[in-house]
Amino acid sequence: MAVTTPSATTRFVCAHCGDAADSALQDKQGHIFCCNGCASVYGLLQSHDLGNFYEISGARAVKPRDIDPSRFDHLNDAGVQALFFTYQDERIYKVSLRLPQIHCAACIYLLENLYRFDTGVVRSEVDFLKKEAHLTVKKAELPFKALVILLARLGYEPNLHHGLDSQKPAADEQKALIRRLAVAGFAFGNIMLLSFPEYLSDGGVKEPLLRSVIQTLSILLSLPLLFYSGRIYFEQAWKGLLARDLNIDIPIALGMIALFGRSVFEIVSGVGHGYLDSLAALIFFLLIGRYFQQKTYDHLSFERDYRSFFPLGVSRAGANGKAEEVPISSLKPGDSMWVRNEEIIPADSILSSERTLIDYSFVTGESEPQEKFRGDVLYAGGKVLGAMVQMDVLKEVAQGYLTRLWNQEHFRKEQNDKFKTITNRISQYFTPAVLVLALGGLVYWYPSSPSTAFQVFAAVLIIACPCALALSAPFTFGHAIRILGRNGLFVKNSAVVDKLSQLRQIVFDKTGTLTQREQGELDLSAVEWDEDDRRLVKTACQHSTHPLSRQLASSIEEDVWPATDLFDEQKGRGIVAVINGHRVLIGSAALVGLKEENNQQATIVYIRIDDLLLGYVRFKNRYRTGMENTVAHLGEHYGLAVLSGDNDQERQYLHKVFGEHTSIRFNQSPADKLEAIAQIKQQNSGLLMMVGDGLNDAGALRKADVGMAVSEQSGQFTPASDAILDAGMVPSLDKLLAFVRQTRTVIFSNLGLSLIYNITGISFALSGLLTPVVSAILMPLSSITIVLNATFMTRYFARKNQLR
Amino acid sequence: MEIIVLLICISILVAVGFLAAFIWSIRSGQYDDSYTPSIRMLFDDTTKTSDKQPKA
Known part of the structure; x- marks a missing residue:
């Protein structure tokens, strides 16, 4: 050693x-x-x-990495610190940090001896399983930033994202459950003990005083049992009733009330002993089941991996001042980035350009753009309007924040009658059926044996609990989200996976989706321009996120002008910009004042500077490699259609790929696309997905049941979309969707399992062979089977479709 | 017979005491981490191991 x-x-x-x-x-x-x-x-x-x-x-320590202290500068900010501190006063602060590198006993040793490195550390305690360190530190001697740097130097760089999405509520819930369990166990043990004489052959205590004391105590003990430990079930059932939704806790709550009511009635009227022991056992085992379920779920938790960032990119200013496209995950505080017209600011930043307009409607719902000047703080989620601006990143990209933004109410689709979640479809029949069966059992048994009748009633209600069903879909879809995220398809929430699995129609946008955005060929031979003109054109183009602008900008070598006085991007037409006193127009024939010519052989973009028409640039589209195969596979399962903003010169080719009968529309403006989606939705039944780049088809993405935005290196965050697909994965769309379809197989297999289980269970219960207690033990077992099945089958299908 | 009634009451009071103790222990965080203390107790307190006295 x-x-x-x-x-x-x-x-x-x-x-x-x-x-x-x-x-x-x-x-x-x-x-x-x-x-x-x-x-x-x-x-x-x-x-x-x-x-x-x-x-x-044994010399197996964490390898320290080079760190740059300036990366943690934002930790000096009191507001940021407050996010992490669990307690602070003038002298000390307490903080819990997640240190993912903790892996062995020596880590505990080192971290708990942290006070030897710096006397500012008052106390440090490691929670090994959670990989967390709880620290108490003197403010004056070791500020928060210095503490983080000390830890990073030792090789334990805290995961600072963790503090933002704290899981405190879950831990509190767990504690409350243990308390409920303790009370239930206490009541269970004592009621059992008090009922002991009843189990003997002579049928209980005859002594009147003792008998009444025992019975009173049993009822008293069952009160906290029912109203404290069993309260969760009543609360859930009540919520369900208020929402006019027959949820899964109603049968359980009814069963408990039936047992309790009948017992009190029997005891008070002196007919029998009641079943308070059964009730206590029932609640105790139900809670144990709940506890183990929670443990299993925590273990299989599909909490979004913080590394599976949206497949989005930003333009970061590199070392030489040139823009480089990097994924937003690698954006660090202190970096300088450029945000173009209509792009969303991915992280809180400080504006370093002169002025800009920011649309915060995604954040606040307020649609009036706000004017911001140099030095102003810009918050993540705002949308830049107008010319490209430069800003310095203040905080790391908060993935959780963007996800929350994405899930906000006003981005939800209008309710679609065609769509119902798979769980709702089943449960609306399930609960009434169970109630009918339970009542039937009660009526059938009551004449011959009232006590068996109530046992049967409770047993049916409890064993038929469709928890298994209710869990199946969230778990399957949750795992699917994680697997899809690893494969470049970032899905908003599990309802979207549900919709994707029921898809019937797919509509493609052409430019940027079927075609590659940046590697198309362009023909500059029809433009007459000098160096100054090229600079102006490049400057105008760089502000825009449109694929053609990006392509044109990257084909010009010259430097850009530092300032743009006016920038206006007209959707479906082109760009108007004023730079260095020149008016630059880049776009369609109509924009530069020509008559639209329809017999063009390629996508044409005209360039006019001031009053001089320089000519036109001819873009030749390059389709993504492998698209033919992908489209052929998709065609086997879905109805396909293509919308294109360009003219119809590629009609032949597209018909060859998509088949003669596929509807392909050309010259579609953003409004036309919206209209087209509405039309296709009307003509065809089933859910429709629109795949587009989110630039000039944002409306169409929103109109479709599922809007999928294809994100090239620098995609923009389109809250109107339901899913973001990494452009490189477009040719694998058939595989991704095949996997999503198979999640239905997983859910249906779970359905089958749970049906078999329920039918067997209920028939035993109806025949009076199953006591409520045994039902309460079997129920969580079935739920756990379902969860395990969902997990493993989802993984199996992912592997089958060659997904990571 | 009265003595049994008394005994039952006392036994339940004792049980309530233990229940209260258990709930207190949950509240005070004793169940938050049930693993690390088992390792922590194995560490030696003495840590004077300068290089002049190499370990065997």
């Missing part, structure tokens, strides 16, 4: 992390290290008398 001995160093392994090491990197005692980081942490540990660390860890 002791790796600080010479024998270890001769094998050239790093004395700190155990990796292969270079013998050139030695300290005075001859210890060898793989990198400077390890050497410095080793030195740090030795100088603070923490050498024990290596005896516990």
Whole structure:
């Protein structure tokens, strides 16, 4: 174990992390290290008398990484700190940090001895299973930023996203459940003990005083049992009744009331002993079942992986001042980025351009754009209107925040009568059927044996609990969301997966979806321009997110003008900009004042500067490789259609790919596209999905049952969409959708399982063979089976479709 | 017979006491982390291991 001995160093392994090491990197005692980081942490540990660390860890420590302290600058902000602190006063603060690197006993040792590194640490305690450290720190000696840097230096960089989406409520719920369980267990044990004489053959206590004391105590004990421990079921049932929804807790609540009412009646009227022992056992086992269910779910939790970011990109200012397209996940505080017209600001930032207009309607619902000036703070979720602006990132991109924004009420679709979630469809028949069966059992048994009748009634209600059904869909879809996210399809919520699985029609936008946005060929031979003209054109184009503008901008070598005085992007027409005193028009024939010519052989964009028409640029579309196959596969399952904003010169090719009978519409303006979607929806039954780039078809995306935005490197965040597809994954759309279709198989197999289980259970219960207690034990078992089945089958289908 | 009544009452009071103790222990966070303390107790308190006294 002791790796600080010479024998270890001769094998050239790093004395700190155990990796292969270079013998050139030695300290005075001859210890060898793989990198400077390890050497410095080793030195740090030795100088603070923490050498024990290596005896516990066996030289398998976390490898420290180079850190840039300025990355944590935002942690000096009091508002940011308040997000993390669980307590603070003038002297100290308490903070719980998530340290994903915690992996062994030595980590606990090191982190709990943190006070040796810095006297500012008053107390540190590690929760190993949650990989969290709870720290109490003196404010003056070790500010929050310094604490984070200290941890990062040691190789334990906190996951600072975690504080934002705290899971406190879940933990409180868990605690409340344990309390309820404790009370139920207490009541259960004591009522059982008090009922003991009744189990004997002579039928209970005859002594009147003792008998009445025992019975009174039993009823008293069952009160907290019913009204504290069993309250969750009543609350849920009541909520369901208020919402006029026969939910799954109603049968259980009814069963409890039946047992309790009958028992009190029997005891008070002196007919019998009642079933308070059964009731206590029932609630106790129901709660145990609930507890284990919760544990299982936590374990299989499909909490969105914070690494599976939206497949979106932004333009970041690189080292040389040139813009580079990077995924938003790699955006760090302090970075400078450019946001174009209509793009959403992905992270809180400070404006460094002169002025801009921001539309915060996604955040506040207020549609009046706000004017912002240099130095103003811009909040994530705002939309830039007008010319491209530069801003400095203040905080890391809050994925959770964007997701919440996406799920906001006013982006919800208008309710569609055709669509019902799979669970609702089943449960609207399930609960009434169970109630009828239970009442039937009661009526059937009552004449011969009233006590059996109530047992049967309660047993049927409890065993028929369709929890299994209710859990099946959320779990299956939850896993599907995670798997799709890993494969570049980011889905808004599980209802969207449900819709995707019931899809009948797919409508494609052509440009940017079927065709590749940035690698198309363009023909500049019909333009006469000099260097200045090219600069103007590039400057005008860079503000726009339209694929043709991006393509044109990237084909021009010259530098851009720093300032644009006016920028106006007219959807479906083109760009009007005033730069350096020149009026630049780039767009359709109508925009530059020509008559529309319909016999063009390619997509044509005209360029006019001031009054001079320079000519036109001819764009040749390049279709994504593999699209023919994808379309053929999709055609087997869905009705297809294509909408294109361009002219019809590619009609032949598109008909060859999509088949002769596919409806393909050309020259579609954004309004036409919207209209087309409405028409196709009317003509065809079943759900419709629109796949587009979200630029000039945002309305159509919203109108469709499912709107899927295809995101190229720098896609824009379109809250109107329900799903964002990484452009590279468009050719795999058939596989993704095949997988989504198979989630229905998973749900139906669960349905089958639960049906078999219910039929068997209910028939035993009806014949009086099953007591409520046994039902209460069987019920959670069935739910857990369903959850496991959902998890494993979803994974199996993902692998079958070659998804990661 | 009265003595049994008394005994039952006392036994339930004792049980209520334990229930209260258990609920208190949940509230005070004793069940928040049931794993780390089992490791923590194994660490030695002495940590004076400077390089002059190499470990065997």
